[in-house]
Amino acid sequence: MNIIVCIKQVPDTTNVKIDPKTNTLIREGVKSIVNPFDENAIEEAIRLKEAHGGKVTVITMGPAQATEALKSAIAMGADEGILISDRAFAGADTWATSYTLSQAIKKIGTFDLVLFGKQAIDGDTAQVGPGVAEFLDIPQVTFAIKIDIDGNKIKVKRQLEESAEIVETTLPAAVTVIKQINEPRLPSLKGQMRAKKAEIQMWTAEAILADAENIGLKGSPTQVVRIFTPPPRGNSEMLEGDIDEISVKLFNKLKEQKII
Amino acid sequence: MDYLFTEEQKMIKDLARKISEEKVKPVRAELDETGTFPWELMKEFGKADLCGLYIPEKFGGFGGGCLEFCLATEEVSRICGGVGVTFAASALGAFPILMFGTEEQKMKYLPDIASGKKLAAFGLTEANAGSDAGGIQTTAKKDGDYFILNGTKQWITNGGEAETYTVIAMTDKSKGTRGATAFILEKGMKGFDFGKKENKMGIRCSATRELVFQDCKVHKSQILGKEGMGFIVAMKTLDRTRPGIGAQAVGIAQGALDEALAYSKTRIQFGKPISSFQGVQHMFADMATQVEAARALVYATARTVDTGTADISRDSAMCKLFASDVAMKVTTDAVQILAGYGYMKEYPVEKMMRDAKITQIYEGTNQIQRNVIALGLIKELAAKK
Numbered sequence A: 001m002n003i004i005v006c007i008k009q010v011p012d013t014t015n016v017k018i019d020p021k022t023n024t025l026i027r028e029g030v031k032s033i034v035n036p037f038d039e040n041a042i043e044e045a046i047r048l049k050e051a052h053g054g055k056v057t058v059i060t061m062g063p064a065q066a067t068e069a070l071k072s073a074i075a076m077g078a079d080e081g082i083l084i085s086d087r088a089f090a091g092a093d094t095w096a097t098s099y100t101l102s103q104a105i106k107k108i109g110t111f112d113l114v115l116f117g118k119q120a121i122d123g124d125t126a127q128v129g130p131g132v133a134e135f136l137d138i139p140q141v142t143f144a145i146k147i148d149i150d151g152n153k154i155k156v157k158r159q160l161e162e163s164a165e166i167v168e169t170t171l172p173a174a175v176t177v178i179k180q181i182n183e184p185r186l187p188s189l190k191g192q193m194r195a196k197k198a199e200i201q202m203w204t205a206e207a208i209l210a211d212a213e214n215i216g217l218k219g220s221p222t223q224v225v226r227i228f229t230p231p232p233r234g235n236s237e238m239l240e241g242d243i244d245e246i247s248v249k250l251f252n253k254l255k256e257q258k259i260i
Numbered sequence B: 001m002d003y004l005f006t007e008e009q010k011m012i013k014d015l016a017r018k019i020s021e022e023k024v025k026p027v028r029a030e031l032d033e034t035g036t037f038p039w040e041l042m043k044e045f046g047k048a049d050l051c052g053l054y055i056p057e058k059f060g061g062f063g064g065g066c067l068e069f070c071l072a073t074e075e076v077s078r079i080c081g082g083v084g085v086t087f088a089a090s091a092l093g094a095f096p097i098l099m100f101g102t103e104e105q106k107m108k109y110l111p112d113i114a115s116g117k118k119l120a121a122f123g124l125t126e127a128n129a130g131s132d133a134g135g136i137q138t139t140a141k142k143d144g145d146y147f148i149l150n151g152t153k154q155w156i157t158n159g160g161e162a163e164t165y166t167v168i169a170m171t172d173k174s175k176g177t178r179g180a181t182a183f184i185l186e187k188g189m190k191g192f193d194f195g196k197k198e199n200k201m202g203i204r205c206s207a208t209r210e211l212v213f214q215d216c217k218v219h220k221s222q223i224l225g226k227e228g229m230g231f232i233v234a235m236k237t238l239d240r241t242r243p244g245i246g247a248q249a250v251g252i253a254q255g256a257l258d259e260a261l262a263y264s265k266t267r268i269q270f271g272k273p274i275s276s277f278q279g280v281q282h283m284f285a286d287m288a289t290q291v292e293a294a295r296a297l298v299y300a301t302a303r304t305v306d307t308g309t310a311d312i313s314r315d316s317a318m319c320k321l322f323a324s325d326v327a328m329k330v331t332t333d334a335v336q337i338l339a340g341y342g343y344m345k346e347y348p349v350e351k352m353m354r355d356a357k358i359t360q361i362y363e364g365t366n367q368i369q370r371n372v373i374a375l376g377l378i379k380e381l382a383a384k385k
């Protein structure tokens, strides 16, 4: 089983502040961490490796300091880390990021499974996992809470809002995981020692044979026009009671307001 | 203070702290209340590679020494003395194997202890032989290639939970202390059972239990060192593990100091935080100074142990004596600073005070430590003449 985990380094807070002038995240003074959902993906990869053997490779697209994120994955038990880094990648949206990651994965070559966290806590788009799967032209299953592998078949339990479904497909596949799938382990001492010594490879746009038209800001079909915190909505009222009571209350309110 | 730690030693300290904060802290009050043995936490330490810090890499350990072991023990004990001793007592059981075991014995027992898969324990004390360990009555009678053990060990930490036991028994009573022998025993051996589990004042989550031997047949290959060397095994072991108790004591004291300091900034009396009163400030100054002095002595002793020096009895007695007296004093003062709130179980300092007491008692009471120190001084003087 060769497993590739795509991870992202994010600011250590869900309360990120946005610079109103540049519409970008204010990163000063905020510690960087591995995106929490990606830690679940790393944990799952290590567990699958422990059960089926193989190798876990962690990749990230980011600046030089994202090496730290790769090292903490190695400290948990991943075998190898690759940093995909180039000035030309700057400003990439989810499409360009997905393209870039998929090019790196193609360079790695053989793999059975690509794992992702369901989304990054800074952008919250949940698009990169599915995007990479499309570029690689492999089956994708999102929001996994359980993964079983049997030969070249993979069975994934997906968490939906009110229910769960079980999807079976063939390997190689891409899967995004949610928090409930496992509890990420703390790094071990030997893992930390290994991480300290580990040499992280760095791949540039050229190394992954990326088409300059498809990467970075230039390759991004979406443009961020403005990021802002929406003003709090005006007066709101929570209706309480069981469904019947709430329906009656709602009906009366709507009538009062002459909406119906 | 800068103790000139290596990169690895800092890593050990940080990791032990992280696990203690994240995994031990949320459950310590409940473990104390219910007296539940912290198996899950021991597994966590195992997974983090903290169980074999002092065990050579060849036997699956990290390849460190007494200092590495002390750093981890201190950090765990800072959060919970009970979990701290459970962690440390496994080393007490493993040290004799490390020091006196044959290559085969080490290969057989140490890897599982290093990985945290199994715990170890050390059985010397009996109902009528506490400080006077020479008075033990458990016998091991030779029978061909075997020895038959009979007797009861009392208050054995990790008793019942550990898989591997170093036990001291009399093979020849007529020879006095030269007639004792150390054996490695395994849980599940026929004739080896566990008796009463104690209900204790402090370190309540740790297991303290009787080991009961009734015609327990042990092959002679389970002897540690040589027949008749039992007391040497026991004394040399305790000399090298006492800094661990010192580290436990420093950890408990530091934990209490941290709690008291944090509280003193939030508790308002006479319109001011109590930390602004000089009477309280001076208490903190003394507590912090004592803790730091104890810590320095523990680290210095651990480093001396790691040089491999033969005669460490006096130094290790001093560090255990001083650190445990500091732990008792500092935890008592912490309760004093929190006062009524400190006396209540809602705050952790009363538990720390209860946990601190044992450090003055086990691995030799502090009176016995003073005997050892004084004896060392007198011997030294005699040697000079």
Ligand SMILES: Cc1cc2nc3c(=O)[nH]c(=O)nc-3n(C[C@H](O)[C@H](O)[C@H](O)COP(=O)(O)OP(=O)(O)OC[C@H]3O[C@@H](n4cnc5c(N)ncnc54)[C@H](O)[C@@H]3O)c2cc1C
Residues within 6 Å of the ligand: B089, B122, B123, B124, B125, B129, B130, B131, B132, B154, B155, B156, B157, B158, B200, B208, B358, B361, B362, B363, B364, B365, B366, B367, B368, B371
């Ligand atoms: C929680 C707990 C865990 C323990 N774990 C272990 C373990 O894992 N393995 C193990 O083998 N043992 C263990 N012990 C036993 C421990 O080491 C003994 O309790 C200790 O050595 C003291 O023995 P005692 O309690 O019988 O006290 P006693 O020897 O009865 O002493 C009573 C009092 O007399 C004093 N005294 C005795 N002799 C002298 C002297 N010559 N000079 C001055 N004062 C003296 C003592 O200091 C003490 O104040 C444990 C004990 C406890 C309570």
